[in-house]
Amino acid sequence: MSSRDLILARIRAAGATPAGGVPRAYRGAGAPADPDLFVDRLTDYRAEVHRCAPDAVAATVATILPPGATVAVPPGLPAGWLPAGITALPDDGLTADRLATVDAVVTAAAVAVAETGTIVLDGSPDQGRRILSLLPDLHICVLRPDQVVAGVPDALTRLDPRRPLTWISGPSATSDIELNRVEGVHGPRHLHVVLPAGPPA
Amino acid sequence: MSRTFLGMPATAPPGVGHLRGDEPFPAAARRALADPQLRRNLGHATTTIRAKSGAVIAELPDWQQLRDAGSAIKADVMARLPELLERLEAAVTAAGGVVHWAADAAEANRIVTGLVRATGHDRVIKVKSMATQEIGLNEALEAAGIEPVETDLAELIVQLGHDRPSHILVPAIHRNRAEIREIFLRAMPGVDLDLTDDPAALAGAARRYLRHTFLTTPVAVSGANFAVADTGTLAVVESEGNGRMCLTLPETLITVMGIEKVVPTWQDLEVFLQLLPRASTGERMNPYTSMWTGVTPGDGPQAFHLVLLDNGRTAVLADEAGRAALHCIRCSACLNVCPVYERTGGHAYGSVYPGPIGAVLSPQLTGVADNASLPYASSLCGACFDACPVKIDIPSMLVHLRDAAPHPRAESAAMAAAAYTMDHPRLYAAAQRAARLSRLAGPRGRGLPPPLSGWTAGRDLPEPPPQTFRDWWAAR
Numbered sequence: 001m002s003s004r005d006l007i008l009a010r011i012r013a014a015g016a017t018p019a020g021g022v023p024r025a026y027r028g029a030g031a032p033a034d035p036d037l038f039v040d041r042l043t044d045y046r047a048e049v050h051r052c053a054p055d056a057v058a059a060t061v062a063t064i065l066p067p068g069a070t071v072a073v074p075p076g077l078p079a080g081w082l083p084a085g086i087t088a089l090p091d092d093g094l095t096a097d098r099l100a101t102v103d104a105v106v107t108a109a110a111v112a113v114a115e116t117g118t119i120v121l122d123g124s125p126d127q128g129r130r131i132l133s134l135l136p137d138l139h140i141c142v143l144r145p146d147q148v149v150a151g152v153p154d155a156l157t158r159l160d161p162r163r164p165l166t167w168i169s170g171p172s173a174t175s176d177i178e179l180n181r182v183e184g185v186h187g188p189r190h191l192h193v194v195l196p197a198g199p200p201a
Numbered sequence: 202m203s204r205t206f207l208g209m210p211a212t213a214p215p216g217v218g219h220l221r222g223d224e225p226f227p228a229a230a231r232r233a234l235a236d237p238q239l240r241r242n243l244g245h246a247t248t249t250i251r252a253k254s255g256a257v258i259a260e261l262p263d264w265q266q267l268r269d270a271g272s273a274i275k276a277d278v279m280a281r282l283p284e285l286l287e288r289l290e291a292a293v294t295a296a297g298g299v300v301h302w303a304a305d306a307a308e309a310n311r312i313v314t315g316l317v318r319a320t321g322h323d324r325v326i327k328v329k330s331m332a333t334q335e336i337g338l339n340e341a342l343e344a345a346g347i348e349p350v351e352t353d354l355a356e357l358i359v360q361l362g363h364d365r366p367s368h369i370l371v372p373a374i375h376r377n378r379a380e381i382r383e384i385f386l387r388a389m390p391g392v393d394l395d396l397t398d399d400p401a402a403l404a405g406a407a408r409r410y411l412r413h414t415f416l417t418t419p420v421a422v423s424g425a426n427f428a429v430a431d432t433g434t435l436a437v438v439e440s441e442g443n444g445r446m447c448l449t450l451p452e453t454l455i456t457v458m459g460i461e462k463v464v465p466t467w468q469d470l471e472v473f474l475q476l477l478p479r480a481s482t483g484e485r486m487n488p489y490t491s492m493w494t495g496v497t498p499g500d501g502p503q504a505f506h507l508v509l510l511d512n513g514r515t516a517v518l519a520d521e522a523g524r525a526a527l528h529c530i531r532c533s534a535c536l537n538v539c540p541v542y543e544r545t546g547g548h549a550y551g552s553v554y555p556g557p558i559g560a561v562l563s564p565q566l567t568g569v570a571d572n573a574s575l576p577y578a579s580s581l582c583g584a585c586f587d588a589c590p591v592k593i594d595i596p597s598m599l600v601h602l603r604d605a606a607p608h609p610r611a612e613s614a615a616m617a618a619a620a621y622t623m624d625h626p627r628l629y630a631a632a633q634r635a636a637r638l639s640r641l642a643g644p645r646g647r648g649l650p651p652p653l654s655g656w657t658a659g660r661d662l663p664e665p666p667p668q669t670f671r672d673w674w675a676a677r
Contacts, residue, residue, distance in 0.1 A: 001208070003302040003303060003304045003308060006304050010211060011515055011518060013209050013210055013519070014515050014519035016280045016518055017280055018280040019277050019279075021273070021277075022277060023269050023270055025269065025270075026263040026266035026472070045488075096450055113486070115485065116486035129500040130449045130500055131450065131500075134450075151475075153471040156467060156468060156471050161434040161467050161492065162432065163494075164493050164494075164500055165491070165492040167486065167489065167491075168488065169488050169489075170488055172488055172489070174354050174441045175371065176371050177354070177373075177378055177381060177400040177403055178242070178249065179247075179249045180249060180400060182400040183401075184405065185408055185440070186352075186407075186441050186445075187488070
């Protein structure tokens with residue numbers, strides 16, 4: 001008997017019986033997102049938030065980057081998001097060693113959760129490989145206005161589970177020393193979120 | 202093993218892994234209680250986390266509804282486990298992963314060691330994982346000449362200090378910042394000798410130390426918090442980014458996961474991703490959660506192995522009154538609210554699963570006889586039940602397991618004698634008179650003679666009243 005068959009036989013012999021249905025009386029998807037709450041949550045976890053005019057993304061990114069910065073760039077990032085005067089390094093298969101030495105990365109995101117201050121990356125061309133947003137010490141994430149949703153259930157309905165997903169809530173942190181939160185361990189120590197305003201209603 | 206028992210639920214085998222302590226809980230607890238530094242560290246840490254967790258839970262108007270859903274999803278999973286595991290296997294395989302089944306710790310260690318050997322490398326980076334601690338994977342890898350490097354800060358503190366983990370979430374909770382600094386100065390290669398005990402400086406030291414290892418180690422081993430049967434998606438919840446490093450940079454990823462971690466649908470994650478961080482680290486969301494499905498061409502590890510582990514879980518599943526212990530999502534909220542854990546710390550429990558959940562899970566995984574003292578490591582106050590995000594009724598389970606634990610023959614003889622006496626009024630009256638005579642022997646608080654001294658070692662014997670109710674009634 002293979003271990004697979006053995007384990008499945010053991011489970012069947014254990015005889016756990018079907019339970020009732022799952023009550024889903026908690027708040028589901030569909031509520032409107034509160035952008036101010038999103039900013040408050042991001043700030044509470046030491047992410048820096050920059051609200052700007054729809055056409056001011058590049059100018060805002062310029063204020064975050066150090067002068068002459070080397071910036072890793074996902075293949076599908078809108079060209080208009082990058083300021084002049086930086087060294088853009090398009091990701092055409094950059095090595096880990098190279099990425100570990102760049103100053104920053106600029107990405108888009110797939111969705112963001114207001115209630116928890118979370119952004120989610122799904123590896124689309126404007127976000128790139130997971131390694132891009134991991135090794136540089138400064139991550140600048142630009143969100144489109146319609147990408148912020150109210151809660152976790154809303155985010156899941158918008159995401160494709162077959163894509164590699166990274167949920168990010170503030171900069172890298174740990175609670176391992178006396179259960180106090182300390183920012184800055186292995187992931188990017190600085191997270192900046194740029195929020196261009198939507199077109200006027 | 203007799204062939205007759207093949208296919209019947211089995212407990213975790215002895216001699217491998219870390220589910221059994223070297224001594225009973227009372228002996229280990231007594232030593233822990235005599236360590237004032239340990240008690241200060243634990244008191245400080247558990248007080249901090251209780252306040253944080255309470256605050257973010259209070260922000261959610263539907264916390265109880267989320268708990269109800271989490272509990273029901275887990276109960277549903279236990280009833281449909283074979284079907285869900287087969288679906289998970291099919292989905293992971295279709296996405297380019299390879300699924301392995303391990304009946305016990307020894308087989309899981311064999312599988313992982315073989316997979317690492319096949320890559321030709323002799324070092325692995327590890328994400329903190331309870332399952333791999335449970336099976337003693339690090340020891341098995343070392344015995345095979347493979348160096349496991351723990352990358353979680355607390356696990357690193359434990360590994361560098363040649364220590365044992367004492368908490369599910371924060372394995373080094375028994376160490377304060379000054380002790381951590383000393384461990385780093387003593388055991389971390391290349392450490393800055395001017396290192397202070399500022400937590401940010403300590404975290405920075407770990408970052409510098411592990412950076413090169415992350416970039417040069419092509420094999421990683423992880424656990425999993427959740428696996429979605431429908432889609433084959435695995436999820437790892439973490440804080441530091443060491444998880445992202447291990448799940449993204451290497452060529453080969455090996456994930457060891459208990460069979461109970463599967464959830465049916467993608468939508469079910471909306472429940473657990475809200476319950477776990479708030480109950481665990483007291484955050485609205487943990488800094489990083491990674492989700493992956495098999496292999497993604499051009500992004501992350503190009504070889505993915507999933508090892509599904511039984512190691513006693515089917516034995517837990519077979520006990521109707523105890524199987525809900527498998528609902529545990531390893532948040533450690535029950536540890537943080539437990540008056541016993543707060544005083545003894547995690548080492549006293551012997552197993553890698555300490556605290557209230559450990560007191561019900563470890564004896565069931567090993568068979569109660571091998572962890573007979575753990576169901577008594579509780580005052581049955583019920584705080585763990587209230588704190589559990591998936592509503593595991595730990596107190597009732599403890600009582601059930603106390604009943605299942607082996608009892609000394611003297612105890613059952615004494616209970617039988619007491620029952621007989623209470624059934625016979627004349628005998629009962631005589632016994633009461635005899636008890637009153639014991640007042641002549643001295644003040645309260647003294648112990649009973651052997652073999653009953655065990656009972657009074659930790660309890661005061663109540664002082665018999667000068668007049669019983671029966672005497673008062675008769676003389677009224």
